Amino acid sequence: MPSEDTKERIAKVVDVGRTILHYAWIPMIIYVGFTRSNPQPSLIKCVVT
Amino acid sequence: MASPVSPINPYTPLSAAPSSSSSSNSTSLFSGYLNSFSRWRAELGLPNPGSVENLQKEVKATHLTNYAFDGGRADLTKSMSMNPLFQVTHSFTLGSQTMAPSYNFGAIYATDNVFLQGGVDHDGNVNARLNQGWSNGHVSKAQAQLSQTPGHNLLQLEQDYSGQDFNLNLKAVNPWPTDLTGIFVGSYLQSITKNLACGTEWVFQRPTPSTSELVATYLAKYTSSDRSWITTAQLQPAGILQATYWQKLSEKVDFAADLQLVATPMRRDAVATLGAKYDLRLSTFRAQLDSTGKVSALLEQRFTPTFAFLVSGEIDHLKNSAKVGVGVMIESSALSPEEMEMQMQQMQMQQLSPPQ
Numbered sequence: 001m002p003s004e005d006t007k008e009r010i011a012k013v014v015d016v017g018r019t020i021l022h023y024a025w026i027p028m029i030i031y032v033g034f035t036r037s038n039p040q041p042s043l044i045k046c047v048v049t
Numbered sequence: 050m051a052s053p054v055s056p057i058n059p060y061t062p063l064s065a066a067p068s069s070s071s072s073s074n075s076t077s078l079f080s081g082y083l084n085s086f087s088r089w090r091a092e093l094g095l096p097n098p099g100s101v102e103n104l105q106k107e108v109k110a111t112h113l114t115n116y117a118f119d120g121g122r123a124d125l126t127k128s129m130s131m132n133p134l135f136q137v138t139h140s141f142t143l144g145s146q147t148m149a150p151s152y153n154f155g156a157i158y159a160t161d162n163v164f165l166q167g168g169v170d171h172d173g174n175v176n177a178r179l180n181q182g183w184s185n186g187h188v189s190k191a192q193a194q195l196s197q198t199p200g201h202n203l204l205q206l207e208q209d210y211s212g213q214d215f216n217l218n219l220k221a222v223n224p225w226p227t228d229l230t231g232i233f234v235g236s237y238l239q240s241i242t243k244n245l246a247c248g249t250e251w252v253f254q255r256p257t258p259s260t261s262e263l264v265a266t267y268l269a270k271y272t273s274s275d276r277s278w279i280t281t282a283q284l285q286p287a288g289i290l291q292a293t294y295w296q297k298l299s300e301k302v303d304f305a306a307d308l309q310l311v312a313t314p315m316r317r318d319a320v321a322t323l324g325a326k327y328d329l330r331l332s333t334f335r336a337q338l339d340s341t342g343k344v345s346a347l348l349e350q351r352f353t354p355t356f357a358f359l360v361s362g363e364i365d366h367l368k369n370s371a372k373v374g375v376g377v378m379i380e381s382s383a384l385s386p387e388e389m390e391m392q393m394q395q396m397q398m399q400q401l402s403p404p405q
Contacts, residue, residue: 007227014226018202022195025177026156026167030137033158037130038392 094212098246101236102218104270104281107295111305112324113335113347117361120145124375129383131392132399134159145372173197186211215239216248228258238268246270288312301328342367355380 099106109115121143128136138155142148155168164180174196181189190207207220216238224231232256238248248268255261270281278296290310297303303326311318324337332350339345345363350359361374382389 008226018195021177021193022175025175026154026169029156029158029165029167033129033133033135033156034164036133036158037135038132 075078084258087249090388093214095240097211097214098216098238098240098248098270100218101238101248101250104238104268104283105113105293105307107279107303108281108293108305108307111303111326111335112307112322113337113345113361114322116335117345117363117372117374118142118359118376119361119363119372119374120148121372122359124376124378126378127383131384131389132395145374147372152305160241174201230255230258236268238270243275244272246272255269274367288314302326303328341365348354 078323088401123141134157136157140153140155142151142222144150152171153168155166156363158165166178168176174194177193179191188209190209192205194203203223205220206224207218207223210217218236220234222232233253234250236248236250240244240246246269250266250268252264253261267284269279270279272279278294280294281292283291288311292308293305295303295305305324307322309320321340322337324335327334332348335347337345339353343363343365347361348359350358357378358374359376359378363372365371386390
């Protein structure tokens with residue numbers, strides 16, 4: 001069984017990872033779509049219809 | 050049945066085999082049996098039965114339980130690219146008696162092997178989906194719902210393997226790395242004949258390290274030989290049965306019936322649903338009748354390739370209440386007509402040339 005210290009560290013890592021995912025998921029999808037789609041769209045078209 | 054000559058004939062008595070250690074004899078015998086078993090299985094030519102989640106896929110597409118809504122709704126979809134599919138959606142709902150007004154922003158990116166989807170709410174709740182397909186029939190999926198309130202986070206990890214005539218699926222919901230709490234689901238579906246598939250699903254719930262519970266469900270799916278009707282059944286030994294029947298009456302009309310029966314000592318309940326879907330050239334119409342006294346209908350009418358109009362209505366005769374929803378869906382594209390032509394041609398060329 002991992003020690004209390006390790007458990008606390010794992011809990012903190014999971015929390016930080018969850019926060020990163022929460023704020024970065026949508027920007028990551030927009031970045032991936034924006035750089036890999038052909039033809040390359042302009043950034044304003046990604047957000048405003 | 051004629052089987053091609055195998056390198057080791059499994060019917061040779063052991064004494065006639067060349068002398069070597071008995072363990073290598075038995076492993077070569079075992080692999081000989083395994084080879085002839087897998088050859089027999091491949092010769093049966095059984096179709097892949099699909100996954101356990103998709104067991105009732107046709108019925109869920111015909112019934113409008115997942116599509117009905119109430120209040121006003123507007124969906125604006127802008128697609129930037131078709132070939133790696135990239136779409137951005139703004140979705141507005143006006144309030145109704147059951148829901149507050151909301152705004153949702155979604156983005157989808159998809160290529161042949163990867164599917165990424167994300168959506169964010171006006172409250173800041175994010176829902177995320179990721180599907181990654183590997184080359185040999187494995188698909189890894191992850192799904193997450195993240196919110197600012199601490200108790201409402203959800204993470205689901207899934208691994209799906211489609212063999213030639215079976216499907217194996219493992220899911221973990223909210224697994225915690227140190228004490229392995231969470232919900233774990235394993236399911237297996239196997240084609241027995243060309244028309245019949247049977248399987249099981251085991252749900253292992255472990256809310257704390259000391260308490261756990263295992264629930265097993267038994268599944269069966271029968272498809273007719275011309276694939277025009279499908280009937281499925283899901284049974285839990287505790288006394289819960291769900292049976293469905295779906296039939297394609299013509300290329301424009303689908304019919305589905307669903308029965309859910311609970312016969313546990315604590316609760317006895319049954320709900321039957323009958324529904325039909327009409328796929329016309331410019332519109333899709335779904336109608337449904339329930340044994341709880343609910344009659345519902347959903348119409349999606351497409352006026353131009355970019356504009357569709359939805360009307361959803363439900364009347365509950367026993368409670369004397371009604372819910373009506375009206376919506377519009379506008380799809381626009383950032384591509385000019387020439388760019389769209391080029392992308393359609395690229396997609397067709399990719400479909401004609403063999404996949405790598």
